[in-house]
Amino acid sequence: MNILTNFTTPQLEKIHQGKVRDSFRIDAKTRMIVATDRISSFDFVLKTPVPGKGAVLNSLAAFWFENTRDIIDNHFIKLLDPSISLVREAEPIRVEMIVRGYLTGSAWRGYQNGKRSVSGAPIPEGMTKNQAFPKPIVTPTTKEKNDREISPEDLVKEGWVSAELYRQMEEAALKLFERGSKMLAERGIILVDTKYEFGLIDGKLALIDEIHTPDSSRFWSKENYEADPENAEQLDKEYVRGYLLKNKKDGRYPDTLPPDVVQETTRRYREIYRMITGKTLPDVEGDVLARIRHNLVQQGIIKDSFVAIIMGSKSDLEHCNKMKAVVEKYDVYCELRVVSAHKNGEDIPRVTADYHTSIEPGAVIAVAGRSNGLGGALAANLPIPVISCPPFSGKEDIMLNVNSSLMMPSGTPAATVVDAKNAALLALRSLNLPRLRHRFDREIAELKEQLRQADSEVRGRA
Structure with a gap:
């Protein structure tokens, strides 16, 4: 699969899902940010992802974080994958610092309608489309359900930031824009406008989120702009916005992109990455999830895998912990959950949500006695192996209640194993991982050798 639309794993807690990025807690000090291939425009996420887009955004942001750390500290620690970064936790400041070097986009549309300021920043009379400002202007917006332009004075008055903190943010934003403009100009690119987000780390201002990417910035070809300023070639997400505007019908934008637009968007994103960094990213045809x-x-x-042990009652915990100990001995992640098929079966989709699309292989062990509806309910709703291992109290309990685990409706493939250790081992074998197969082969060979030795000893020929 060459598209990353969602990242799920039961091993990490998802703490935020944005339009494009998802965040997962690593510990109290760090989080993992996944840049997906989802694409948003005009404040909504399109149904069509763009292959490789997340890797471009994430890797390009990492490039800029490393090349601007001398201006201001940032949250970036390291790349875990082209699409994933490990970052420090920060207290976000709910303000976007937008720096504009040229009169274009929404600022130009407002200018055409007589508007001569943006977020309190004045715009001179007599300017034309895509003309450079005498010097870059900072036009902050609030980060809320519907972002709004706001002047620095009102930001302070409404309590978004203090006057001193805003001064630091503005100073950093202008220095970052100057650095980005200079570096990009050397590569034949104009940094038209961009946004910066800041947060506090240990009480100090730091840059967070992303920096100088095709999603957060507007790029033009320098050569093309100099030849025809009003129709400069755009090297960013504006290509997608243009398609949506062109195909708007009855006041509504399309929510999907045709294959040729997707392919061209991928090409543009990868090309801007190459132009800026001088490097190429992994082929988008590869299996990104692998x-x-x-x-x-x-x-x-x-x-590399997980086994979830789901019990119908907390009273089954001792039985479940026996299996958990076996699973963890093989270096496989194991989590315990509680949900009853009969008492709160409506929660099964919530409890098992991560298992459907988890990035790693997994298996489930269902623990419920008497009338075991849990194993069947899980098997009917999950695309991974489900094994029932009821917490029988003795042989009589087995004879009375085992049929509720053995007899499943058609299309409900739940296995049943009575012994707790064997249930854990079957779950592990169902993962079909090469490293586990090799280990089980060794254990089988060791068991055979032990039996041969026992035979020799009993026979008296040791």
Whole structure:
């Protein structure tokens, strides 16, 4: 699969899902940010993803974070994958600092209608479309359900930031814009406008989110702009916005992109990355999920697989812990959950949501006695192996209640194993991982050898 639309794993807690990026808690000090291939425009997410887009955004932001750290500290720690970054936790400031070098986009549309300021920043009379400002202007907006332009004075008055903090943000934003403009000009690119977001780390101002990417910035070809300023070639997400505007009908934008627009968008994103960094990203035709799984496992962020043990009652915890101990001995992530098929079966989709599309392979062990509806309910709703292991109290309990686990409706493939250790081992074998197959082969060979030795000893020929 070469598209990353969602990242899910039961091993990490998702703490935020944005239009494009998803955040997962690593610990109290760090989080993992996944840049997906989702694309948004005009404040909504399109149904059509753009292959490789997330890797461009994330890797390009990492490039700029490293090349601007001397101006202001930032939250970036390291790349875990072209699409994923490890960052420090920060207290976000709910303000976007937009720096504009040229009169274009919404500022130009407002100017045509007689508007001569943006967020309190004055715009001179007599300017033309795409003309450069005498010097870059800062036009902040609030970060809320519907972002709004706001002057620095009103930001302070409404309590978004203090006057001193705003001064620091404005100073940093202008220096970052100057650095970006200079570096990009050397590569034949004009940084037209961009946005910066800041937060506090240990009480100090730091740059967060992203910087100088095709999603957060507007880029023009310098050569093209000099030849025809009003029709400069755009090297950013504006290509998608243009398609949506052109195909708007009855006041509504299309929510999907045709294959040729997707392909061209991918090409543009990858090309801007190459132009800026001088490097190329992994081929978008590769299996992005396999690549991500490998990279996260190699760096110790996740295990290569999981087994979920779901019990119908907390009273089954001792039985479940026996299986958990076996699973963890094989270096497989194991989590315990509680949900009853009969008492709160409506929660099964919520409890098992991550298992459907998890980046790593997994299996489920269902623990419920008497009338076991849990194993069947899980097997009917999950695309991964489900094994029932009821917490029988003895042989009589087995004889009375085992049929509720053995007899499943058609299309409900739940296996049943009575012994807790065997249930855990079957779950592990169902993962079909090469490293586990090799280990089980060794254990089988060791068991055979032990039996041969026992035979020799009993026979008296040891």
